Amino acid sequence: TVKLFRLDIAGALAIVQIVFTYIFMLIYTRIQARSAVPVTLVHREAIAKRKRSIRDTLFVIGIISILLVVLSPLLALVERAISTNDGYSLIHFSALFSNDSGSYFYLSPLHVIWNSIRFAFMSMVIAMLVGTAAAYVIVRPGKRSSILDSLFMLPLVVSAVTLGFGFLVAFNRPPVDLRGSWLILVIAHSLVAYPFVIRTLLPVLRGMPPHLKESAALLGASPLRVFIHVELPLIARALVVGATFAFAVSMGEFGASLLLVRSEFTTIPVAIFRLLGQPGAANLGQALAMSTLLMAVVALGFVVIERFRYRDIGGF
Numbered sequence: 606t607v608k609l610f611r612l613d614i615a616g617a618l619a620i621v622q623i624v625f626t627y628i629f630m631l632i633y634t635r636i637q638a639r640s641a642v643p644v645t646l647v648h649r650e651a652i653a654k655r656k657r658s659i660r661d662t663l664f665v666i667g668i669i670s671i672l673l674v675v676l677s678p679l680l681a682l683v684e685r686a687i688s689t690n691d692g693y694s695l696i697h698f699s700a701l702f703s704n705d706s707g708s709y710f711y712l713s714p715l716h717v718i719w720n721s722i723r724f725a726f727m728s729m730v731i732a733m734l735v736g737t738a739a740a741y742v743i744v745r746p747g748k749r750s751s752i753l754d755s756l757f758m759l760p761l762v763v764s765a766v767t768l769g770f771g772f773l774v775a776f777n778r779p780p781v782d783l784r785g786s787w788l789i790l791v792i793a794h795s796l797v798a799y800p801f802v803i804r805t806l807l808p809v810l811r812g813m814p815p816h817l818k819e820s821a822a823l824l825g826a827s828p829l830r831v832f833i834h835v836e837l838p839l840i841a842r843a844l845v846v847g848a849t850f851a852f853a854v855s856m857g858e859f860g861a862s863l864l865l866v867r868s869e870f871t872t873i874p875v876a877i878f879r880l881l882g883q884p885g886a887a888n889l890g891q892a893l894a895m896s897t898l899l900m901a902v903v904a905l906g907f908v909v910i911e912r913f914r915y916r917d918i919g920g921f
Contacts, residue, residue, distance in 0.1 A: 679900060686893035697890035698898075712871050714895065721872045721902075724787070725855035728794035732851040733844065735795065736802025743803070744810040754807075761800035765860025768793060772865060787870045790862060794855040801854055802847035809843040853906040857899065873899045 687693045701714040712720075743754045760768060772793055776783040783789040813836070821831045859874035866875050873895060880892035 682893055683897050683900070686890070686897040697894040700887060701891050701894055712869070712876070714876075714898070717871055717873055717876045717895075718898065718902075720870055721856050721899075724790055724794060724870075724872060725852045727791045728798050728855040729848050729851040731791065731795035732799035732802050732855075733848055736799040736847060736851070737806060737844070739799070740803045740806040740810055744807060754803075757803055758800050760796045761804075765797060765858065766864065768796060769861035769864035772861070784865075785867060787867075789865050790870060790872075793861040793865055794858050795851075797858055797861065798851035798854045801850035802844075805843045805847040805850060806840060809840050813839055849906045853903045856903055856906070873902075 686697055687695060689696055739753075739757045743750055743757065772789055773784065775781075776789055783792075817835050817839075818831050821835050822828075826834070856872075857874060858872075859878065862872055862875050863878065866872065871879070877892050877895045877899070880888045880895065
């Protein structure tokens with residue numbers, strides 16, 4: 606007989622993965638902490654710009670060429686999504702609104718998109734609260750900063766399947782049996798998303814001139830007023846970037862969602878997977894159309910990131 610659900614072996618492999626990824630994250634966070642740069646408060650237009658040379662132009666052309674090669678699979682998905690035997694059409698997108706195959710897992714694309722958006726928004730709020738608090742704890746001077754940073758970053762590097770497996774094991778008994786609830790999805794997405802908030806906030810917090818807060822405190826400002834009037838304006842852009850990252854990551858999360866989701870809570874990535882698992886060109890076309898919708902939503906999010914990100918800091 607075949608023994609299914611070898612939870613002991615799966616748990617042991619998950620622990621091995623967590624240990625190895627923690628070691629690598631500890632090395633990374635120590636290197637990243639040493640590379641922090643001060644935040645400049647000079648307006649971008651006030652900084653002299655170097656005249657672009659031929660070498661710069663060739664460099665830009667090379668980067669664009671590489672981007673076209675890297676993005677070619679995504680562009681191919683979009684092209685296939687609007688392609689038919691008779692030319693180009695939006696028939697695959699319109700087919701998303703019908704259940705011709707009578708699938709039990711069928712949900713309207715509007716329902717699927719609404720699931721993804723509402724779960725992503727709730728995950729974004731939780732990730733912002735947890736990530737901001739964690740960033741302030743990490744940025745405090747001390748030898749434990751790198752250790753805490755690497756611990757908080759574990760959800761970013763540990764496999765999403767491992768996280769989903771952990772949630773199934775942890776929340777499977779009353780009074781916290783969340784296996785049939787949408788709340789377990791939001792918690793899982795938040796756990797995957799909050800490290801992105803930390804990574805966008807840390808460079809700004811580490812580069813913030815300490816004399817600004819000290820001056821405000823000497824003038825009699827309370828810690829709350831210092832945060833609202835001094836720190837918040839400086840980290841506002843990073844907060845917007847972190848929120849957008851968290852939203853986009855939640856929208857595209859697949860590994861943990863596949864283990865935890867119920868049919869009525871299907872998200873866009875899970876819907877794509879289920880469409881690909883059904884035979885026929887029509888299902889393939891609908892999967893391509895749903896993939897295009899997901900790319901459009903995530904791309905819009907990253908446009909917002911580039912609009913608000915500090916140009917010289919805030920990278921990973």
